[in-house]
Amino acid sequence: MSKILKAVLKNLILPASLLVVSRVVGLYLATKIYGLQAILDTQAEGWFSVRVLFLDQDSTVLANSFSNIFMLTVFTLAGVYLALKYWLSVNLKYDPRTLVKLNNLNLLSWASEKGNTFIRVFIWIIFIWIITVLIISDTLQLQSYDWIGVMSFIVAIILTWLVLRCLEKELECLSNSNKCNIY
Amino acid sequence: MDERDKARIDLKFGKFTDPFVIVMILTLVFLSILAVTNLTPQTHPSRGEKILGITEDSRNHLELVEGKHNYIVEENLEQISKKHFKYTTFIKPNMQPRISKPILEINNDYKNMRSKVFYSNDSNFRVSLIDIENEVSYLMIDQKERYTQNIPIQDTGPTLYLAIENTQPVFFSQYIEIHFFLE
Numbered sequence: 001m002s003k004i005l006k007a008v009l010k011n012l013i014l015p016a017s018l019l020v021v022s023r024v025v026g027l028y029l030a031t032k033i034y035g036l037q038a039i040l041d042t043q044a045e046g047w048f049s050v051r052v053l054f055l056d057q058d059s060t061v062l063a064n065s066f067s068n069i070f071m072l073t074v075f076t077l078a079g080v081y082l083a084l085k086y087w088l089s090v091n092l093k094y095d096p097r098t099l100v101k102l103n104n105l106n107l108l109s110w111a112s113e114k115g116n117t118f119i120r121v122f123i124w125i126i127f128i129w130i131i132t133v134l135i136i137s138d139t140l141q142l143q144s145y146d147w148i149g150v151m152s153f154i155v156a157i158i159l160t161w162l163v164l165r166c167l168e169k170e171l172e173c174l175s176n177s178n179k180c181n182i183y
Numbered sequence: 184m185d186e187r188d189k190a191r192i193d194l195k196f197g198k199f200t201d202p203f204v205i206v207m208i209l210t211l212v213f214l215s216i217l218a219v220t221n222l223t224p225q226t227h228p229s230r231g232e233k234i235l236g237i238t239e240d241s242r243n244h245l246e247l248v249e250g251k252h253n254y255i256v257e258e259n260l261e262q263i264s265k266k267h268f269k270y271t272t273f274i275k276p277n278m279q280p281r282i283s284k285p286i287l288e289i290n291n292d293y294k295n296m297r298s299k300v301f302y303s304n305d306s307n308f309r310v311s312l313i314d315i316e317n318e319v320s321y322l323m324i325d326q327k328e329r330y331t332q333n334i335p336i337q338d339t340g341p342t343l344y345l346a347i348e349n350t351q352p353v354f355f356s357q358y359i360e361i362h363f364f365l366e
Contacts, residue, residue: 001193001197001200001201001204002197002198002201002204005201005204005205005208006204008208009204009207009208009211012208012211012212013211016211016212016214016215017215019215019216019218019219020215020218020219020222023218023219023222024222027222027224037256037257037273037275037356038224038355038356039227039273039355039356039357039358040355041358050221050222051221051222051225052222052223052224052225053224053225053226053227053358054224054225054226054227055226055227055257055273056226057226059226060224060225060226063224064223064224067224071219130212130216134216134219134220138223143223143224
């Protein structure tokens with residue numbers, strides 16, 4: 001089996017399942033925090049037999065917006081965390097100052113963990129773009145607040161820039177030696 | 184089988200598994216997006232429609248009792264046709280084994296009334312109607328066992344009670360739609 005496909009498959013399972021889980025948890029929290037009446041329709045027709053219904057349009061928009069923000073927050077935090085970790089792990093090999101700083105902060109083992117790869121960061125950013133497209137689509141259909149659509153787009157752009165910086169480092173590293181963690 | 188054998192098999196047949204892995208990756212991404220799209224909240228289609236009392240028919244044969252209840256909320260009675268009525272309500276999440284509430288006042292212009300649960304989003308509860316003589320008419324035992332009950336109006340008296348028996352604890356709101364046909 002191709003090494004890159006194996007790496008993609010391995011790193012895809014967690015974000016794919018977290019996407020669904022964060023949507024469900026976001027909806028659950030929205031109903032609990034705002035005291036909304038939600039019903040779980042188990043007889044819907046189509047691809048899935050379950051859908052979530054709210055009594056009025058305002059409740060629907062509020063719950064949808066809340067769950068969208070929750071999904072975006074979860075993936076943004078994870079994306080930033082992984083990008084930072086990867087960035088540090090690449091710098092660790094070539095910059096002695098980073099090595100010393102991380103050692104002083106007792107974060108050396110954390111930054112040099114196995115599996116700290118570019119492909120993992122890249123997959124998480126892909127999912128952030130998927131979430132952004134879903135949120136913008138909801139916003140255009142007036143099912144979510146406008147500012148959430150704008151915010152998600154800005155977050156996706158910033159994180160993509162971070163990933164491009166990581167990619168730049170990776171390519172630089174590829175041209176210098178064979179110590180890179182692509183897969 | 185040692186590592187060398189595994190590597191040899193992988194080298195020989197590994198390339199044939201790649202298309203399947205690509206399909207798996209795409210399926211995983213597609214399914215997670217589809218699940219999230221499907222879990223996008225929607226407004227309940229039956230709400231915000233015509234309410235009894237706004238109809239042209241000046242004499243109402245069925246009327247909502249209304250009043251406050253801890254769990255049976257958002258009651259609505261809609262006149263579909265002259266002799267056809269649709270009653271909808273939401274049951275809030277609760278741990279009670281049985282709840283009941285007076286729901287309808289019946290004017291004795293007709294002799295008989297057929298009633299049927301047309302829709303409910305949950306299958307773990309029993310729905311019944313109780314008259315003032317404590318005569319229980321089960322409309323739904325579970326999702327597969329639904330009954331059309333004939334309720335003689337002359338013997339029933341003016342008030343009809345709705346009773347819900349939960350067979351399992353309920354974490355989401357339940358929605359019930361009961362249709363009444365006067366004869």
